[in-house]
Amino acid sequence: HIYDEVYKEQMEVLSAKAPGDLLNWDDLQKMKYSWNVAQEVLRLAPPLQGAFREALSDFVFNGFTIPKGWKLYWSANSTHKNAAYFPEPFKFDPTRFEGNGPAPYTFVPFGGGPRMCPGKEYARLEILVFMHNLVKRFKWEKVLPDEQIVVDPLPMPAKGLPVRLFPHPKT
Numbered sequence: 590h591i592y593d594e595v596y597k598e599q600m601e602v603l604s605a606k607a608p609g610d611l612l613n614w615d616d617l618q619k620m621k622y623s624w625n626v627a628q629e630v631l632r633l634a635p636p637l638q639g640a641f642r643e644a645l646s647d648f649v650f651n652g653f654t655i656p657k658g659w660k661l662y663w664s665a666n667s668t669h670k671n672a673a674y675f676p677e678p679f680k681f682d683p684t685r686f687e688g689n690g691p692a693p694y695t696f697v698p699f700g701g702g703p704r705m706c707p708g709k710e711y712a713r714l715e716i717l718v719f720m721h722n723l724v725k726r727f728k729w730e731k732v733l734p735d736e737q738i739v740v741d742p743l744p745m746p747a748k749g750l751p752v753r754l755f756p757h758p759k760t
Contacts, residue, residue, distance in 0.1 A: 595622060599620070599721050620721070623717060634743065635698040640663060732752060733748055733750075
């Protein structure tokens with residue numbers, strides 16, 4: 590179902606182009622559902638695992654006093670799986686990113702605030718162009734449908750996610 594929605598969106602983008610035309614910025618802006626799918630992948634398997642920060646003042650968190658100057662580690666993985674912000678946090682659901690999307694600082698695959706990754710928009714462009722070209726050329730199926738995910742240290746398929754590709758007619 591998700592593949593079908595992404596395929597439909599990519600074919601709509603392609604149908605507005607002359608044969609041989611390359612993608613442009615306006616085309617990427619039309620790929621809203623595809624970007625929602627990509628963001629959900631980034632939520633479940635963030636490229637950034639977390640970072641250290643220094644407490645700028647004393648504060649209380651979950652009943653514990655954290656003194657000014659202490660080094661803290663925040664985890665993107667834990668942040669992205671907080672059920673208060675992402676109901677059914679282990680379910681793959683791209684609709685989480687419709688409308689305004691998640692609350693600020695609850696989805697941070699590229700960090701946030703002044704330390705936001707400067708390559709975020711480039712990564713978005715690269716992901717969408719890759720998705721467009723992959724989906725317009727192939728349909729696929731997993732060779733191992735129940736393959737387990739292992740964490741070493743990042744989540745990844747245990748057997749490398751082998752897939753069988755089926756070419757679409759020339760587009």
